Amino acid sequence: MKKWIKLISLISVLFIMSCTNDKKVRPDTPENLSLLASLAINNQDYETLKSYFTETRKETINSEYFANLKEIKSNGAEFRTYSYIRINGKSLLLEIIKDQDTKTYKIQNIMVVPKELEGLFNTPNGK
Structure with missing residues (x-):
């Protein structure tokens, strides 16, 4: 009987441990x-x-x-995801979305950044 209790206890512990979901963002x-x-x-x-x-x-x-x-x-x-691209002195913003069907990222929109706003994307020392 003690063997059964130990076995059931062990199975219960393993079951509980397998059910815990430790997924963190x-x-x-x-x-x-x-x-x-x-x-x-x-x-x-x-x-x-x-x-x-x-x-x-x-x-x-x-x-x-x-x-x-x-x-x-x-x-x-x-929440929106953008990617900044600088090509030949022009700045572009790509709005990126995740296609839920294919689980890949796609471009939703491309916007040319006006010259007067390019400073928003510049960081000191290029970092």
């Missing part, structure tokens, strides 16, 4: 990173938001800048 896609950033802003989690920046750009977000972000709530947020 990681910043491994642009969509996931956007979601995590919006959650950090909503939760007023300055350190987490800062952790999503590249090492060379972490210092660009200070506590004062973050305080301004606190007023933005991402309830009902809309």
